[in-house]
Amino acid sequence: MSDLGLPAQIRACLFDLDGVVTRTAVVHAAAWKETFDTFLREHGGGGQRPFDAAHDYDEYVDGLPRADGVRSFLASRGITLPEGSPDDPPDASTVQGLGNRKNDLVLRKIREGGVEAYDTTLEYIREVRARGLATAIVSSSKNCLDVLRAVDAAGLFDVRIDGVVAAERGLPGKPRPDTFLAAAADLGVDPSQAAVFEDALAGMDAGRAGRFGRVIGVDRVGQAEALRAHGADVVVQDLAELAGPAEGTRSVGGER
Template identity: 75%
Template sequence: MTQLGLPAPIVACLFDLDGVVTKTAVVHAAAWKETFDAFLRDRDGENFRPFDAAADYAEYVDGRPRADGVRTFLAARGIGLPEGRPDDPPDAATVHGLGNRKNLLLVAKIRTEGVEPYPGTLRYVEAARARGLRTAIVSSSANTRDVLRSIRAEHLFDVRIDGVVAAERRLPGKPHPDTFLAAAADLGVRPGQAAVFEDALAGMDAGRSGHFGYVVGVDRVGHADALYAHGADVVVADLAELGGAE
């Protein structure tokens, strides 16, 4: 190990947003729960089984593009919906309709509750940049730029690969490694020279399948074993634990 708890070949750091840089994972989970519970309650009536904002969110939704999260969770419940179109209204009974309903709720929650960063992560990113490491933000969220601007952190990342960029480039989202690979390419480094920082199981899978040099699992909710099982090289509760960012 060398600087900041990373192996010697690492020259770039690729950070997820929600749950790693900002405390928005819990807001996403709440928006998904409200969306899925309303849908399931209308559909199943007295057989309604609510969305679990911890277990279901981690297993089926966290880290995935919005529509993929809808598909994956509903498939786990044996439910199929028409795909619809990306511009479907939020009351449409389609994959994209449910996803758009969730996004409306998310944006409203962010506006009313605000966004908080994880100070340990910001210090770590600043320390990495001070040591000459390149940095990128890699998120499935289409709201990434606005969130970074709200915490005045946009300047901390040389490259941004988010839901908007992924759609423009037609990159499949996590658990596929394509968005992380795109970030590494934009930074001018090979995957083996880059470290991935993720809190989502889908992000761990992306880091492992992309053959990145180091995969750091960030455990905010007590699922370290699952992060290791999905490919983490190390798991920390906060990036300050890796050193160099005190």
């Protein structure tokens, strides 16, 4: 499977959603910034450093389940909140309430701006499936299915492990490998026979921890070295770069 950029033993491909399949990572970053900056102004009197949509997004929230992202970022500012419950209103000063505020914002931004897919990713997935490899979408988002339907891509995946499924099964999110391992198990393959495609540092950590056959970092924001440091075997800016000469004779974004 050299022209797919994958080792010969790979039988399944596990794809993250935001930043790999769809162009929604920037929408999530903007929603997080609005959510956290408003909270910090309301509760810190403007003395706290605002949310950085690049560094803080990558470091504390990207790829994590929503509540984990809230806890992680607030901890970076020395703030703790009560956990609350999943049905807390978005103005509640709880972890769950703040997460719900962010979700309302991201859904509004998606409704107003729409959703775009990376066409080269969809082409790559179609080629993967044409070669007989199984595919799964693995995302912490509870809106995953709606987003896939919006870009007409729901039918490209044999298995979906998203925020809804993870909650139903009690699976911890990234950087733990459990959601990726569940996708591989549902597809009937060993982790060594599966490739992980991720743009988040937490996703790299999950791929490395799960001992997957190939961990591919998709660098959309100029963090290639960080992706390698967190476990990427290969880093590309676009999945189209994976097509090329036989493995061992090419260099795709550098390998560790």
